[in-house]
Amino acid sequence: xxxxxQVKELAVSYFTYAGEVQAVRGVSFDVEKNQxxxxxxxxxxxxxxxxxxxxxxxKKPGIVDENSQILxxxxxxxxxxxxxxxxxxxxxxxxxxxxxxxxxxxxxKVGKQIIENLDNHEPSLxxxxxxxxxxxxxxxxxxxDAEQCLEKYPHELSGGMRQRVMIGMALVTNPKLLIADxxxxxxxxxxxxxxxxxxKDLQNKLHMSIILITHDLGVVADIADFIVVxxxxxxxxxxxxxxxxxxxxxxxxWALLKSVPRxxxxxxxxxxxxxxxxxxxxxxxxxxxxxxxxxAMHICKEHEPSKWDLxxxxxxxxxxxxxxxxxxxxxxxxxxxxxxx
Amino acid sequence: xxxxxxxxxxxxxxxxxxxxxxxxxKSLKAVDDVSFTIYQGExxxxxxxxxxxxxxxxxxxxxILPKSGGEVYFRGKDVHAMSRKEKFIFTKDxxxxxxxxxxxxDPHQKVYDIIAEGIQIHKLAKDKNEEQxxxxxLLEMVGLTAEHASRNVHEFSGGQRQRIGIARALSxxxxxxxxxxxxxxLDVSIQAQIVNLLMKLQKEQGLTxxxxxxxLSVVKHISDKIGVMYLGKMVELSDSSQLYSNPLHPYxxxxxxxxxxxxxxxxxxxxxxxxxxDVPSPVNPPAGCRFSGxxxxxxxxxxxxxxxxxxxxxxxxxxxxxxxxxxxEVYQHEV
Numbered sequence: 001x002x003x004x005x006q007v008k009e010l011a012v013s014y015f016t017y018a019g020e021v022q023a024v025r026g027v028s029f030d031v032e033k034n035q036x037x038x039x040x041x042x043x044x045x046x047x048x049x050x051x052x053x054x055x056x057x058x059k060k061p062g063i064v065d066e067n068s069q070i071l072x073x074x075x076x077x078x079x080x081x082x083x084x085x086x087x088x089x090x091x092x093x094x095x096x097x098x099x100x101x102x103x104x105x106x107x108x109k110v111g112k113q114i115i116e117n118l119d120n121h122e123p124s125l126x127x128x129x130x131x132x133x134x135x136x137x138x139x140x141x142x143x144x145d146a147e148q149c150l151e152k153y154p155h156e157l158s159g160g161m162r163q164r165v166m167i168g169m170a171l172v173t174n175p176k177l178l179i180a181d182x183x184x185x186x187x188x189x190x191x192x193x194x195x196x197x198x199x200k201d202l203q204n205k206l207h208m209s210i211i212l213i214t215h216d217l218g219v220v221a222d223i224a225d226f227i228v229v230x231x232x233x234x235x236x237x238x239x240x241x242x243x244x245x246x247x248x249x250x251x252x253x254w255a256l257l258k259s260v261p262r263x264x265x266x267x268x269x270x271x272x273x274x275x276x277x278x279x280x281x282x283x284x285x286x287x288x289x290x291x292x293x294x295x296a297m298h299i300c301k302e303h304e305p306s307k308w309d310l311x312x313x314x315x316x317x318x319x320x321x322x323x324x325x326x327x328x329x330x331x332x333x334x335x336x337x338x339x340x341x
Numbered sequence: 342x343x344x345x346x347x348x349x350x351x352x353x354x355x356x357x358x359x360x361x362x363x364x365x366x367k368s369l370k371a372v373d374d375v376s377f378t379i380y381q382g383e384x385x386x387x388x389x390x391x392x393x394x395x396x397x398x399x400x401x402x403x404x405i406l407p408k409s410g411g412e413v414y415f416r417g418k419d420v421h422a423m424s425r426k427e428k429f430i431f432t433k434d435x436x437x438x439x440x441x442x443x444x445x446x447d448p449h450q451k452v453y454d455i456i457a458e459g460i461q462i463h464k465l466a467k468d469k470n471e472e473q474x475x476x477x478x479l480l481e482m483v484g485l486t487a488e489h490a491s492r493n494v495h496e497f498s499g500g501q502r503q504r505i506g507i508a509r510a511l512s513x514x515x516x517x518x519x520x521x522x523x524x525x526x527l528d529v530s531i532q533a534q535i536v537n538l539l540m541k542l543q544k545e546q547g548l549t550x551x552x553x554x555x556x557l558s559v560v561k562h563i564s565d566k567i568g569v570m571y572l573g574k575m576v577e578l579s580d581s582s583q584l585y586s587n588p589l590h591p592y593x594x595x596x597x598x599x600x601x602x603x604x605x606x607x608x609x610x611x612x613x614x615x616x617x618x619d620v621p622s623p624v625n626p627p628a629g630c631r632f633s634g635x636x637x638x639x640x641x642x643x644x645x646x647x648x649x650x651x652x653x654x655x656x657x658x659x660x661x662x663x664x665x666x667x668x669x670e671v672y673q674h675e676v
Binding site for chain 2: 042161190191192216241242259
């Protein structure tokens with residue numbers, strides 16, 4: 001079996017005083033073994049909530065819809081009990097977060113925090129074996145004096161080092177899946193480059209799948225095999241890395257790519273996406289992007305677009321793909337290899 | 342360049358120093374011996390990693406922070422030795438846009454009052470009607486509408502707040518704008534809106550700008566020239582296109598290749614220089630060149646002697662021993 005994780009029609013809602021916030025509204029994607037899947041989108045689009053539901057971290061008032069399915073090696077995680085989750089998190093699946101300083105326990109030495117993960121999941125190991133495993137993983141994570149590092153507190157380490165410790169902590173149990181939630185957003189560019197190289201290197205050595213959550217398309221271009229673009233709790237477009245970057249077919253994806261200045265271009269005109277994201281307590285009836293979309297048609301306001309398959313797993317949810325659509329003046333490719341599902 | 346001589350210098354910074362005393366006899370050299378000139382209508386960008394002193398440099402330049410040494414002249418006047426009257430005019434001419442659009446607007450005030458305050462202080466409107474007209478004009482200029490004026494700040498999103506911040510800065514007809522990371526707190530789709538707005542306003546009003554950000558691609562997009570800072574020192578200063586096509590300092594080279602490019606083919610093919618280690622502490626910087634500990638081309642001299650800024654090509658300055666005439670041959674050989 002090649003597929004490691006299948007997410008099917010995942011829906012998550014938060015029940016707040018202001019009403020039901022539909023954070024994720026029917027998201028489906030697969031993660032193959034050894035593959036890097038990137039989830040891209042701006043803040044509030046539901047990318048972190050998607051990741052958290054895979055780790056069973058959705059807490060009240062958030063509720064994962066009962067009909068959603070998260071199949072990890074064929075087993076549905078949504079139905080897991082608390083005990084099953086405890087066995088799963090950290091063992092089969094590790095997670096690293098954006099802010100390493102907040103995510104590490106400030107009162108505990110780094111070594112103890114790493115070994116704690118082994119205590120929970122591999123209690124049969126002896127103390128020495130656990131320590132050896134911790135040293136080994138920190139060395140893999142690029143920390144030269146790993147033995148000394150085990151004896152330090154998080155505040156004694158720099159931002160880049162802390163992120164390396166977090167990666168080590170997540171990977172010490174050899175998980176099959178690593179979820180990285182904006183792992184480099186808080187870091188400087190030169191350190192970001194170090195951490196991205198490290199993740200690529202570790203993936204080759206440890207043969208794990210990675211779900212990378214980010215808003216930085218530059219980072220994605222470098223590492224992702226498959227890209228999922230989310231907007232307002234839905235997937236608007238998904239496809240292989242090359243398909244998304246060179247044949248973006250959804251107006252949001254296209255604008256997102258053109259709105260970031262590129263260092264290798266001179267005199268570029270930035271495309272702006274006017275307006276801001278919709279209120280998710282009351283999501284729009286039709287396409288969620290239609291208010292900000294310069295190519296919106298009447299149908300976009302009334303009906304949600306269905307999915308169009310453009311081949312090779314490239315899927316787009318946009319009415320422009322329909323052959324009846326008025327595509328005049330649309331600057332990106334529409335309806336390449338069209339075939340309505 | 343004969344062209345630059347004729348251009349009028351707006352802000353001249355000469356050997357600016359800013360030290361913080363942290364313990365007996367110890368000082369943190371946040372900005373050390375930085376010089377540059379911004380000409381009228383130009384945008385200068387300063388880039389560098391966090392803690393390199395770029396914000397401190399900017400704040401000292403416009404007199405928000407007292408200097409420890411050196412000189413700053415705004416239109417020929419010493420910024421740090423102004424009389425009260427001169428300072429009053431200076432604060433009208435020089436305005437600032439801040440990083441955090443949430444913290445930099447007073448939550449008690451209505452949008453109208455935030456924008457009108459500067460107009461009232463500097464008496465730029467004859468009567469209430471003119472003041473109101475001006476505020477509405479400003480709101481439209483930054484892409485908001487007149488009806489937004491009566492609202493409270495908390496009703497706005499981050500991007501809209503940043504627009505209010507820009508309108509406030511422009512309300513007093515400034516000549517110089519200091520933007521300190523104006524877009525880094527905003528979402529990707531909103532960043533382009535603000536960048537385009539700033540560039541449009543600059544062109545329309547002939548503003549001079551000092552633009553500080555850690556995102557090199559944004560700085561390159563918006564600036565005419567760029568200064569690269571490392572640990573309180575300026576290591577390279579050049580035209581923005583020149584800096585990208587022909588970076589001289591090893592740090593600039595590494596910084597440029599570390600910037601991700603949103604194009605899988607280019608990004609996976611290009612050669613990257615991955616710097617090892619972290620930025621050393623500015624309290625105790627390495628002797629000689631401050632970058633020497635992380636530099637691949639480090640020579641004996643780099644550990645002993647601090648390199649000076651030299652003009653290597655026309656308008657292209659760098660502080661690196663590799664471009665000393667006697668070392669140039671050695672470097673050519675190594676490459």
